[in-house]
Amino acid sequence: MRFMMIVKATEDTESGAMPDSRVAAAMARYNDELARAGVLLAADGLRSSAYGTRVEFTGGGTTVVDGPFPMTGDLVAGYWVLQVRSREEAVHWAGRWPAAARTYSRLELRPVLEPGHHADER
Amino acid sequence: MRVMALLKSSPSDEGRMPTTEELEAMGKFNAELVEAGVMLTGEGLHESAKGVKVKFSGGGATVTDGPFTEAKELIAGFWILKVKSMQEAADWIKRTPMGGEDAEIELRQVFEEEDFGEAFTPELKEAEQKTRAKAEQNAGA
Numbered sequence: 634m635r636f637m638m639i640v641k642a643t644e645d646t647e648s649g650a651m652p653d654s655r656v657a658a659a660m661a662r663y664n665d666e667l668a669r670a671g672v673l674l675a676a677d678g679l680r681s682s683a684y685g686t687r688v689e690f691t692g693g694g695t696t697v698v699d700g701p702f703p704m705t706g707d708l709v710a711g712y713w714v715l716q717v718r719s720r721e722e723a724v725h726w727a728g729r730w731p732a733a734a735r736t737y738s739r740l741e742l743r744p745v746l747e748p749g750h751h752a753d754e755r
Numbered sequence: 756m757r758v759m760a761l762l763k764s765s766p767s768d769e770g771r772m773p774t775t776e777e778l779e780a781m782g783k784f785n786a787e788l789v790e791a792g793v794m795l796t797g798e799g800l801h802e803s804a805k806g807v808k809v810k811f812s813g814g815g816a817t818v819t820d821g822p823f824t825e826a827k828e829l830i831a832g833f834w835i836l837k838v839k840s841m842q843e844a845a846d847w848i849k850r851t852p853m854g855g856e857d858a859e860i861e862l863r864q865v866f867e868e869e870d871f872g873e874a875f876t877p878e879l880k881e882a883e884q885k886t887r888a889k890a891e892q893n894a895g896a
Contacts, residue, residue, distance in 0.1 A: 637800055639830065651874050661882045668889035675796070675890060677835070678866040679759060685863040686845050690853045697845050702861070707828045709761060709863070714798070716893060720807065727809045728816050735811045741823075743806040743830070746799040 635674065635745040636715045636723040640737050642682070642708035647701065649681045652734075659733035671716065672726060678711040710737065714745065757795065757837055757865035758844040762851075763858065764831040766824045770802040780852035785834075792837065793847055799832040828859070835865065 652660070667673035679685075685700035702708060717723045723742050730740065773781070788794035800806075806821035823829060838844045844862050851860060868875060868883070875883075 635798075637798065637830075637833075651871055654874050654876065654879075657871070657874060657879055661879055661886070664886045665882060665889075668886045668893065671893050671896070673886070673890045674894040677757070677759065680864040680866055680870065682863065684841070685861060686841050688845055688848045688851075688860045688862065690851075690856070690858040690860075692857070693855050695849045697849070705827050707826055709830070712759075712833075720805075724807055724809065724818055727807075728818075730809070730811065730816075732814075738811040740809040740811075741806060742809070743803065744801040746801055746832075 634717060634719070634747070636717060636720075637743045637745055638713040638715055638723070638727060639709055639741040639743065640711045641706065641739040641741070642704065642710040643737055644704070645736055646710040647681050647683075647704060647708070649683065656734050656736075659731035663729065663731045663734070666729070667713070667715065667726060672722075674714040674716050676711070676713040679709060682708060720744070756839070756841075757835055757867070758841065759863045759865055760834040760836060760844065760848050761830050761861045761863065762832040763828045763861065765828060766803070766822065766826055769822075769829055769831060770804065777852075777854060780854065784850065784852050788834070788836070788847060791847075793843075795835040795837050797832070797834040800830060803829050 664673060664676060681701065683701040685702065687698045689696045689698065715723055715726060727740050727742055785794060785797060803821040803823040806823065808819040808823065810817045836844050836847065841862060841864065848860050848862060868880060
């Protein structure tokens with residue numbers, strides 16, 4: 634099964650400052666460990682919401698609103714897609730999140746819909 | 756540039772599975788995005804009841820099972836688009852078949868190597884390329 638691991642935005646990530654080289658090196662080691670274990674399928678970081686845009690669908694029409702967006706706690710800073718055997722394995726890998734990068738302190742793990750799940754999972 | 760499009764849902768409306776008509780409309784839209792060379796990947800997510808949160812504080816980690824009822828907004832799915840501008844991404848995303856339902860899709864620019872400047876040393880760059888190559892191998896396996 635696949636899990637999307639989402640890291641939430643912080644004031645740091647929203648400030649537009651780039652991660653310092655110590656954090657960048659720790660993340661690189663973590664990603665390498667995931668990749669070697671055959672767990673990492675994809676990962677990307679996102680630029681601050683100031684570079685973003687929202688498209689709102691209301692009453693059949695669309696409205697485009699440019700960032701930055703308020704820090705509600707739900708703002709995303711990056712994601713990973715992990716291939717694991719179980720939810721426990723996904724939690725295990727999230728728990729190995731590098732200490733140096735724990736300024737980014739909130740992760741969310743969400744299972745990805747696989748073809749065929751639609752009918753039998755509900 | 757690459758843009759991540761995040762489809763939002765709220766705790767009150769998540770968990771409803773799409774109908775055949777909705778799946779068909781979304782399938783057509785995705786096929787059009789792929790045909791135009793715009794869509795690199797896209798996935799839907801199970802409702803937050805099947806998710807887990809991990810919060811790090813004071814050196815420890817706290818794991819909380821879903822659903823995340825306190826959230827104002829949740830993510831229901833995403834696309835990664837390859838476009839020339841944020842405007843082009845917005846123009847495509849405005850055409851998402853939402854079936855008249857109220858919804859929000861957030862577009863966010865994905866970091867590329869060059870965005871990091873000098874902090875991204877040649878050593879880190881090389882390591883990153885190796886990791887990405889291995890991840891692509893994992894995805895293909």
